Amino acid sequence: MAHRIGTSVQCIGCGLVSFRALPPEIIAGAKDVSEINATDNSISSFDGLEPFAGSLQTLILDSNCISSLDSLPIMMPKLKTLWLNKNAIVGDVQLAFGTLASKCPCLDYLSLMFNPCCPHELTGHTEQEYRRYRVLIKFLVPTVKILDSAVVTEEEADQAATRGRFLVTRCAPLPDAPASVIESKAAPTSAGRTSFLGSAIVAEKPSGEVAAPVFAEQTRFYKASDGNRYIGNADL
Secondary structure, three states: OEEEEOOEEEEOOOOOOOOOOOOHHHHOOOOOOOEEEOOOOOOOOOOOOHHHOOOOOEEEOOOOOOOOOOOOOOOOOOOOEEEOOOOOOOOOHHHHHHHHHHHOOOOOEEEOOOOOOOOOHHHOOOHHHHHHHHHHHHHHOOOOOEEOOEEOOHHHHHHHHHHHHHHOOOOOOOOOOOHHHHHHOOOOEOOEEEEEEOOEEEEEOOOOOOOEEEEOOOOOOOOOOOOHHHOOHHHO
8 A cells, every 4th residue: 555644655565465665655745755565575776765865864675685785775864763673784794874864864763673684682692692792883874863662872882882893893904916926817828828826927838848847926924933944945
């Protein structure tokens, strides 16, 4: 059933009707809508919400098929309540909720229970995992006051302020490969092909010709151990 009551939109799914997107007749009257409830449908993205972005304050999309927050409208400056329980949200939590914080600067009630990204005890995770998750979300989305079904405590807010940055995973950039290694990955030519032998790159010539080794920058090192002390420079 889809209908609009004043500033509220109801698109509640049922066994016979399951919306994949908001109906056009609802979108046409989006100007003053402040609340949308589209629970129990087959909605897989936030596409179609752009006309509501300037006025929407409450968005309830429980029991749908949303797997990412990437399709949120550019800005939803008035959104305060976002319920996405029982969806399929996965992926990089840090990136997703950093995006959420920037697009929804007034968000204070967020509920994501029964999503893969939410390690709740009801889904087989430990209490410690869920506590860590709550602190991380409070750090990434500082405006949140209620997360899932519980108020964010002063202790959680303090931990987010003092320890939240240590919960963020950062990946070190990979070093650039030596130029000779990059060249060796080129497609084979009629003159021969290339292959890797330890730290030496050998250009394999057609039969009858001698292969000339070309040494790249050393990328492997011996680890200090009792065995390695018997290896002299002449053996390397």
